[in-house]
Amino acid sequence: MSGHVHRDYTGAKFGMWLFLYTEVLLFGGLFILYAVYLARYPQEFVSAGGQLNVWFGGGNTLVLLTSSLFVAVSITALRRGAVRLCQGLLGATVACAALFMVNKFFEWSAKIDHGIYPGSAQLKKLAPGEMVFFNIYYLTTGLHGIHVVIGAAVLIWTMVFIKTGRVHADDWVILENAGLYWHLVDLIWIFIFPLYYLLLH
Amino acid sequence: MTYWAHKKAFPMTEGQSHIIPYRTFILIWATLLILTGVTVAVAQFNLGALNIWVALGIATLKAGLVVAVFMHMKYEQTLFKLALLSALAILAIFIGLTFSDVLYRTP
């Protein structure tokens, strides 16, 4: 408010964390469904999960973990005054996001080429548990993909702020919060990867 | 600690938190990559129902590292940690109580 400027960093960060909890619970709904259907169709989840390509999932895991490193380091860089390094790292993070989405595009395309997508005639020939698996796979990774795109957009927006000097070594909470959001995207994927791509037995 | 209490205790340092060195981040990143390798390797063995629990355990460990260091939870006030625990506890309760139906339902 005008005339009353205070920078409550702790408050801003706390607000961001509260928002992250809502994201956890949003994905939590999907994880509840996953748990329920896994308990009901253990065999079918293995037979369907085995059809996912572990290289796509594993590769994207590496991409996201590395991007998370870049964001974490970028905050230290900014606070130490290394603005160019910070911008470079954020740029690299956005590139990782793009790489992730390209990967995802090829992965989904391959599945869709085989006729496996929600509502397809091919899908409806599968066993019920396998149908459930692919439906929840598309929904979960799709929702996660949306978050990757939003996270990248937020990071680009932060880069603009750094460029214009609104975010700097003494006032970096926007970068911190953008980083927190990006780490959340990584966190969700840390759980998605083993639950969907490593169902081998 | 409220804004006022904090401002009185640390007049110049409101929100100035610990700067984490690059090296710590890189170590954590390397650990995360190793754990990813471990989880892929373990998945190749048939441990029966244990597979999913091992996978979840490793994922939780990885998530814990990301939260504690990358997201600086280690350096935040107790309030942040309590809030995180509440959110996770509620999610666990939602899943657990749902299973009181799912596990015992006779179709």
Place this chain on the structure above:
Amino acid sequence: MTSEQPPAPADRGFFGEARYPGIFGWIFSTDHKRIGLLYLWCIVAFFCVGVLLGLLIRLELFAPGRTIMDAQTYNAVFTLHGVIMIFLFIIPGIPAAFGNLIMPIQLGARDVAFPRLNLLSWWLYISGAGLAVTALFTGGGPPDTGWTFYVPFSAQTSTNVSLATVAVFILGFSSILTGINFVTTIHRLRAEGMTWMRIPLFTWSLYATAWIQILATPVLGITVALLFAERVIGTGLFDPAQGGDPIMFQHLFWIYSHPAVYIMVLPGMGVVSDIVPVFCRKPAFGYKAIVVSSLAIAFAGSLVWAHHMYTSGMSDTAVMVFSFLTFIVAIPSAIKVFNWLATMYQGSILLDPPLLYALSFILLFTIGGLTGLVLGAAAADVHVHDTYFVVGHFHFTMFGGTGMAFFAAMHYWLPKIYGRMYDKTVATVAWGTIFIGFCILYISMKVVGMQGMPRRYWDYVPEFTGLNQLGTFGSWILGIGLVLMFVNLIRGVRSGTPVGANPWGGASLEWQVPSPPPTENFEEDPVVTHGPYDFKKAGIL
């Protein structure tokens, strides 16, 4: 409503200063009081629409068979009545309107923690409301699923459920952002000396509510998103033909919607907890117990969702678990009721309109809560499930509870916000009319439900005619009372007699700033030296 400028005598407070001219000074304002008033009048407007729809439902049920509308229209009308009352009135009602208006002042803050986010919440609310209205006139016609959107019907009906789910998603997002804002504000922006045990009970109840908003609402978001996906791209997670489980929809829906019941009622309890001490001139009895019970309700309310599903076909184990847990929630609710009564004991009671509404909250909510025990017991619930007994029950808790608390809050705080007092005699008459109409309407529903009349039916057997006609008469009395109350309130805020800073003799901070409050609430940051109900130290007694 908004752009008019009440010519208050001395100082127009926050009505005077605006960054933009005219209406833009309201819809782009980040002042928590302006946003609160935007919410308030939008919510009142939607409430009036909801009441009209309710009156239409009662009119249709005046006689068996077709009375004024066909069955499909009837389905759309009760769905709309539910959606508007739940998502546009009760959930945002007290937290978004009075929470925004009063909570920062009660804490001694100049605004909420994230003022621009607060404005965004209102915009999301209005956008969601707009989409919900759009859903009526587009696609396959107004949704006819009931406000609960149960699959498989909601996944298959040709009516415009898809757009309605988008609207609910956006409204949920608005609610989440308000919750985040309030929790952060209460943690970070308390004035010097405002310790946790000096926070007024209204703000405490908002704190508990905000946590539910944060932790439960996202589950509703994903549930309606999955329903949307099922309708639009055929993902079929709830479709048995694709291996899905329709009961899981009910689980996810109630994981939010039961805690949401406490989003609706906890702030109402907070209003009552603030009003009772002031009009009895006694400190709140059991302040700490009321605080703890608010938090306990918020937590325990998250454990009981499947008591809406006893007859859904879920496992008997779950029925027993949830029936047992349901009874636990009764304990903290009862703690509050006993504390309110103990506060009144030997107090010098002033029967002003805010207290009358608060007292009707206590009575009606207690009746609603006790009938809730009938429904919480699985064996009894099987018999009255989906009858008018349930409809009567939740109207007692939601309307008799939250609705009355909303009216109490309007009578208590509007003189503060506008600096003008309504006519107390008319307000008392309106209260009596509402109370009588309410009892006739909803008690007749409970009785006819006990006799076996199912809810949501367009037609009924002739045996039920008498009680239905009695209920419809009650609805008319209720409607007259509401009109009287709103006309009186609106006349009051426009041209009532000016009041000073503290018309009721309250001891919490909002009564120490002028009426209407200035733009940033306080000339200087206040220092709090006593509790919110310490009338002696505040110089009231």
